[in-house]
Amino acid sequence: MTGYVQFVDTAKSFGPVNVVRKTSLGLERNSLVVFLGPSGCGKTTLMRMVGGLDEPSSGSILLGGEKVVRPDRRRGMVFQSYSSFPWLTVEKNIAFGMRYRKDLDATQKAERIGHYLDLFGLADFANSYPNRISGGMRQRVAIARTLAAGSDVLLMDEPFGALDALTRERLQVELRQIQIREEKTVIFVTHDVEEAVFLADRIILFSRRPASVVADIDVAAELGADRPLEIRETQKFFELRNKVLHLIRNETGVVV
């Protein structure tokens, strides 16, 4: 097994509840991997273990060959709710990502803030508090903060789940572009099949709890790396989406 992120016989239980079965899996660097599965199946737990926020009950997780033992800024989290700090302006939320970095001086930090404000179209809202901006912008702030922190790996737990359909679509397109441009590895957790197919280079499909891998789908081989919005209307996309849906029904027994 190879890969930048490696699950090595990783399993997790919370007390008597077995959440993740022994799993071995390698994820390539600079790829966007979607963990797809029914709600509560354990996919978020797997992602949290990559973040160092939960410890495997057995086995381990390696990042670039190094065992993950605690959270650090190389692996940043983006959540669905409480994504940006309400007491900080947009600019200061992004700056928070670098607050504990000693390797950057004030000028370098200011440059990075400027870069991410521009990259995410937030420059006009730099001094706004999160309660004055839309839900989509708040998620952009959260992603920008994680990138500003210098994270190699973005761990995204249904980050667009609470957004309206149009904003969600836009952010999906932006995430794809930024992931490629900034050369980041993304683990994206969702239970939305269409979102998974549109975003993923690779979909790992999990069973119901305790989670185990039931399918590993190479989406990039089917759809390519470039994902304009129009790709959703192509025959290939429909076929792939239907294939994933079919797999979920067959393999997990869940009707989506």
Place this chain on the structure above:
Amino acid sequence: MFSSLFVFRGRASPMVEFAVSVAAAALVIALWELAARAGIIAPQFLPSPSRVVVALWTMLTEQNLVWHVAVSTARVWIAFLLAAIMAIPIGIMMSSYRIVGAALEPMIDFIRYLPVPALVPLSIIWFGVGEETKIFLLWLGTFFQLVLLVADDMRRVPQEFVEVARTVGANSRQVMTDVALRWMGPTLLDNLRITLGWCWTYLIIAEIVAADSGIGYVIWTARRFVKTPEVMAGVVVIGLIGLVTDQLLRLLHRRLFRYL
């Protein structure tokens, strides 16, 4: 124009709201004055507002009320600040470390249900009849309530914020100072405002224990001679102090937490 005032959770301009508040208070006072003058209730039970105002003026000009107010305010603030200084770290520790919570929460829950007046005899045995007893009784009524409120505030800090901070490199102390305390700020100030109000409500109990000063003492002495207007004037003064303090703390809240 007026129909908009009765829309469910509708908003009125601050001027209209202020005018309504003043008018409502004026109406209550007017009805009270009318009831008292009509002799519906005997004046020794309910003197008219005008007699209360006259009594208040006499207390201010002839009975050194300002000094009594100052003494009471000092007692309340000393007890309240002591309670806050102790309750905030203990409440935070109770929520941050389960073992501290397990050790303290049942005891605090037990003590907080004890009525303060029931502890007056004990406090006299422990502290005598000096200032310490008065401060202790006020502290008692505030500390145990506040410590549980602070613990609850701390528990409500979203785990997502804690985890975001940890993944950008914050250590435990930085998570506490840069995230948890910042998140708690608004509710902490609200809870301090509420418990300060409670502290004032224990003032009479604290100041009937061998006191020779303070608003509680003034009210209690006036009661002994059935000087109902003076009793009511004392009560009104406490209410006014409460109102002003509350408004000032609300203003501070708005200034400090503009992002809300």
